[in-house]
Amino acid sequence: MASTVIKNWDNKTWLSSHDYIKKFNNFLLRQNKLNSNSRILDIGCGRGKIIGNLSSKLRLINKPIGIDLINHRDKDKRINFKKISAYTFFSLNKKKFDLILIKQTIHLLQFSKIKTLLTKMSNSLNPHGKILILTLNPQKNEFPSFDLMKIRLLKSLKRDKKILTFISKLYPKRILKKFVYKVQITKKKYNNMISKRFISTILGFNDKQIATGIKQIDSKFKKKLKFSDELVCIIIRNN
Template sequence: MGPLKNWDNKTWLSSQKYIKSFNRFILNQVKLNRNSRILDIGCGRGKILANLSNKLRLLNKPIGLDIENHKDKSKKIIFKKIDALSYVSKTKLTFDLILIKQTIHLLKKKQAIKLLSICKNKLSPNGKIVILSLDPKKNEIPAFQLMNKKLNISLKKDEKLFNLILKNQNKIVIKKFVFHVQILKTKYLQMIKNRYISTLLNLSNNQINNGISEIQKNYGKVLKFKDRLICFVIKNN
C-alpha cells in the first residue's frame, strides 16, 4: 500500500466544524486540563491536536507521530516522523491521552495489539487510550461499487481486530462519534481522485476514473451522509 497523503487535505476531516465537534467528543471521554500530556498516533497534519492544544491552553506541546511528513502540518505540535511502535517502545514519557484515530487498521494485527499493550504502560494514573475507526457495522461513506467491495472487506478485517482488542483489554468502554457531512459532489470526486481513504490506494487510475463516473451518475449535486466512527476508550489499570 502506498502512503496516505490526502486524508485530511482540505476534506471535511480538516474542517473547523469537524475538528471542534470531534474535540468536544474527546473531552467528554477524557478529563484533560492545561497540564495534560497528549500523544496522537497517526496524527496526519496535526490539526486535531493543534485545536485541542488551543482549547486546553496546553503547557506541554502535544506530540504527534506519523510516518508521513506533510509540509503543511501544524506548528503547534511536536511532530515526529516515526513508526508508532518504535516511538512508544522508546519513550520515557507518560500521557493523559493517547489518541489513535483512524490509524489502528493500517497496522498488522500483531503490531496493533503490541502497540496497545505498550501504550497502556505509557498512561498516567488517570490516562486513557482513545481509539477511533470507521464503524464496521454502520458505514455510510459514499462509494462506487468496487470501492464499496474493498471497503467492506477491510471493515470485516477491522472487526476481527476490534474483537481481539476487546478480548485483550478488561477496562474498555465503547462509544460512537457521528458527524453529519454535507459536501458538494465535485469536492468529493476530487477527494476520490486524491485517493483520500486507504481503500483507494491500490486501485489503478482506470478503476478510479470509472468509479468517478459511477458516482457522477448515481449521486446528486450535494452528498449528505453520516461519518460514523466506533470508539474504544481504554483506561489505565
C-alpha cells in the first residue's frame, strides 16, 4: 500500500545506529559551541534519537525540543517532543535557541514558505546561535537505487539544489560544510528499508513498483552494499 508519511526513515536503519548518531553529533559539536545550558530545537526530528543522544552527551539542563508531524511510539525519552508542523510551531514560538537543527526535512517543506520560515528561525536564535540545515548532497548521491527510484531521486535532488541556491542567495554569509557517512549494509537489510519506503522519493510507489525495485536491486548489487551517505550542511549564524 502506498503511504504519504515518512515513518521508517530512522526505524532501525543506519540513520538511527549508534555509530551514525555518534559521528553525526561529533560533527554537530564541531560546528557549534554548545554546553549544558544550550537550548536546542530539532525540526522534523523523527524519533528524536540525534538530539536525545546530544542531550546526554552535553548533560543538557533543558530538554531539547523536537518537533515532527508524526508522534512515534518509540521516540527518544530524553527530548521534549511536540507533534506540530514547523509552520505552526514558529507562528506560536517565543523561545530562543542556540541551535536550530533541520536535518533532511527542508526538502519536504513548501518552497514558497521556506523564506518566511527561515526568517522566523533566525529571529528565534540567541545572539551566538546557529541554524544548521542538512540535506542530501545534490551533486553526489550514491544510494543504491532501482530505475524508477533513480528517476525520482534525481528529480528530488534537482529541487534540493534549487533550495540550496535559494538559501545561499538569502544568506550570502552562510557557511557550507559536508557530513559524509560510510554506510556498510547487507543488501537484505537495505531491501527491507526499501520495502518500508524509508525515503520520501519512494513513498508514493505502489507495492508492485516496490517489489520490482527490490528485484532490480537484488540482481544489480552484491550481498554487501558499501556507499557514502553525503549531506550538505548550510550554517546560518545570527551575527
